[in-house]
Amino acid sequence: MSNIPTKDLHTGGIITDAGNTSDFKTGDWRSDVPQWVEENCTHCMFCWIYCPDSAVMLDTSDEKTKMTGFVFEHCKGCGICAQHCPPAKKGKAAIVMVRDEK
Amino acid sequence: MKQLFVGLTGNEAVATAFKQARPHVAPAFPITPQTEMMHKFADFVADGEVETEMILVESEHSAMSAAVGASATGARVFTATSSAGFALMWEVVYIAANLRLPICMPVVNRALSGNINIHNDHSDAMGGRDAGWIHLWCENTQEAYDSALMCWRIAEHAGVRLPVMINYDGFIISHTSESLNILPDEDAWKFIGPKDVGAGYSLLDVENPITVGPLDLTDYYFEHKTSQIEAINNSPEHIAAIFKEFSALSGRTYDFIEEYRTDDAEIIIVALGSTAGTAKVVIDMYREKGVKIGLVKIRVFRPFPVDVLRKALGKAKVVGVMDKSVTFGGFGGPVFNEIRSAMYGTANPPKIHDWIYGLGGRDTDIAQIESLIDQLQAIAGGSEAEDINMLGVRL
Numbered sequence: 001m002s003n004i005p006t007k008d009l010h011t012g013g014i015i016t017d018a019g020n021t022s023d024f025k026t027g028d029w030r031s032d033v034p035q036w037v038e039e040n041c042t043h044c045m046f047c048w049i050y051c052p053d054s055a056v057m058l059d060t061s062d063e064k065t066k067m068t069g070f071v072f073e074h075c076k077g078c079g080i081c082a083q084h085c086p087p088a089k090k091g092k093a094a095i096v097m098v099r100d101e102k
Numbered sequence: 103m104k105q106l107f108v109g110l111t112g113n114e115a116v117a118t119a120f121k122q123a124r125p126h127v128a129p130a131f132p133i134t135p136q137t138e139m140m141h142k143f144a145d146f147v148a149d150g151e152v153e154t155e156m157i158l159v160e161s162e163h164s165a166m167s168a169a170v171g172a173s174a175t176g177a178r179v180f181t182a183t184s185s186a187g188f189a190l191m192w193e194v195v196y197i198a199a200n201l202r203l204p205i206c207m208p209v210v211n212r213a214l215s216g217n218i219n220i221h222n223d224h225s226d227a228m229g230g231r232d233a234g235w236i237h238l239w240c241e242n243t244q245e246a247y248d249s250a251l252m253c254w255r256i257a258e259h260a261g262v263r264l265p266v267m268i269n270y271d272g273f274i275i276s277h278t279s280e281s282l283n284i285l286p287d288e289d290a291w292k293f294i295g296p297k298d299v300g301a302g303y304s305l306l307d308v309e310n311p312i313t314v315g316p317l318d319l320t321d322y323y324f325e326h327k328t329s330q331i332e333a334i335n336n337s338p339e340h341i342a343a344i345f346k347e348f349s350a351l352s353g354r355t356y357d358f359i360e361e362y363r364t365d366d367a368e369i370i371i372v373a374l375g376s377t378a379g380t381a382k383v384v385i386d387m388y389r390e391k392g393v394k395i396g397l398v399k400i401r402v403f404r405p406f407p408v409d410v411l412r413k414a415l416g417k418a419k420v421v422g423v424m425d426k427s428v429t430f431g432g433f434g435g436p437v438f439n440e441i442r443s444a445m446y447g448t449a450n451p452p453k454i455h456d457w458i459y460g461l462g463g464r465d466t467d468i469a470q471i472e473s474l475i476d477q478l479q480a481i482a483g484g485s486e487a488e489d490i491n492m493l494g495v496r497l
Contacts, residue, residue, distance in 0.1 A: 002321070004322075004325070005325065006325045006326075006328040006329050006332070009322075009325055009326060009329055010303075011202050011263060011302055011303065011329075012200065012201040012202040012203070012263075012302070012303065012314070013200065013201070013315075013316070013318060013322070013326040013329075014201075014303055014312045014313060014314050015312060015313035015316050016310065016312050018311045018313075
């Protein structure tokens with residue numbers, strides 16, 4: 001919880017810094033967790049496109065962008081990435097949902 | 103400035119004032135007795151007298167939602183409603199105030215349903231008295247017109263930026279032709295002026311993207327409500343300045359309350375809306391008989407003018423509050439609640455009693471107000487009376 005006092009708030013409670021969702025760590029809601037199976041991954045970026053938050057990490061340093069894993073501070077375990085993972089449809093899932101035992 | 107002396111209904115007068123304000127957007131949904139106001143305004147649009155984008159929506163909830171969206175772009179926006187229509191807007195009415203959007207809205211006061219009734223009382227607006235809007239109340243067609251000009255200056259003032267509700271009694275004011283003075287279009291425009299689109303924020307400002315109305319939980323909701331409290335509490339100085347400017351321009355005096363023959367009054371009636379006009383006639387009759395009685399008419403109910411009311415009522419022996427709405431199971435009507443609370447703790451406060459009257463448009467005639475004054479005189483003479491009373495009902 002941040003501590004901005006009433007007098008410093010924007011009129012009407014608007015938010016002026018776009019993309020500030022990344023400041024909010026919401027990964028502790030999770031009951032299932034995605035596991036990345038690197039050898040099955042084709043780096044198609046479907047998981048990155050479908051992720052409702054910003055939980056898929058990418059490496060964009062090379063010409064071909066690569067998926068490199070998950071940001072668990074933002075992943076809520078919804079499993080949409082696993083549902084849409086194209087290799088999974090061929091029986092070689094690159095994302096597998098497992099129970100988050102913590 | 104030469105004003106125009108015309109005959110208009112309250113609805114026609116308000117539509118005329120809004121035409122003179124040149125709003126950008128007007129979402130519209132019909133409900134009696136407001137409908138005719140929007141009909142008249144739609145005529146002005148169709149005849150090319152004003153360039154306003156009218157949005158014909160499917161409900162009042164949508165009307166206020168469209169008004170909020172349009173206003174958040176920086177546009178000048180109004181809509182209008184009555185009764186159950188206002189009740190259906192409820193959720194979004196609060197949002198408009200929270201987002202500090204300067205929307206103006208006539209609420210042409212009508213009873214709330216159960217049973218269905220189209221006639222005047224104040225239960226619609228009084229139900230929304232805590233929604234964060236500024237409430238102006240009108241005694242007659244002239245005041246409705248003038249309020250519909252002043253509301254823009256109040257709502258859009260950089261030190262206010264809150265929505266304004268203009269209350270005038272359904273049918274009694276909305277559908278009754280009265281003579282009044284209106285400003286020529288160019289003088290009205292000179293007074294209102296274009297909306298300062300630089301004030302506040304705009305959804306269409308793509309250089310400065312914003313989120314409007316986000317999730318607001320335990321960490322910030324309380325602070326945002328506090329900023330709303332401060333906004334409406336800071337509004338009186340700006341409202342007062344706008345009243346003063348318009349009074350000088352029009353020659354018609356406006357203030358938070360109007361005092362009628364209260365200088366030496368031992369008994370004071372407090373009322374809102376058209377009833378104040380009837381009360382003035384009856385007060386004149388009793389003054390001729392030597393009864394020291396006066397009236398305080400509340401023009402601005404939110405923000406509630408505590409200090410001026412304390413001053414106006416402090417000298418009286420007995421105050422009779424007239425409430426044209428009811429709080430079931432509560433301690434009197436909303437006007438009484440506020441007045442009693444404001445006077446508590448002042449030195450030698452008057453005896454204050456409440457009369458619920460006129461529900462569902464029950465006509466409040468001279469005989470009823472005579473009966474009220476007779477009861478107030480008895481209390482001044484030492485008689486005991488109930489805190490909460492009824493006027494004009496068959497028990």
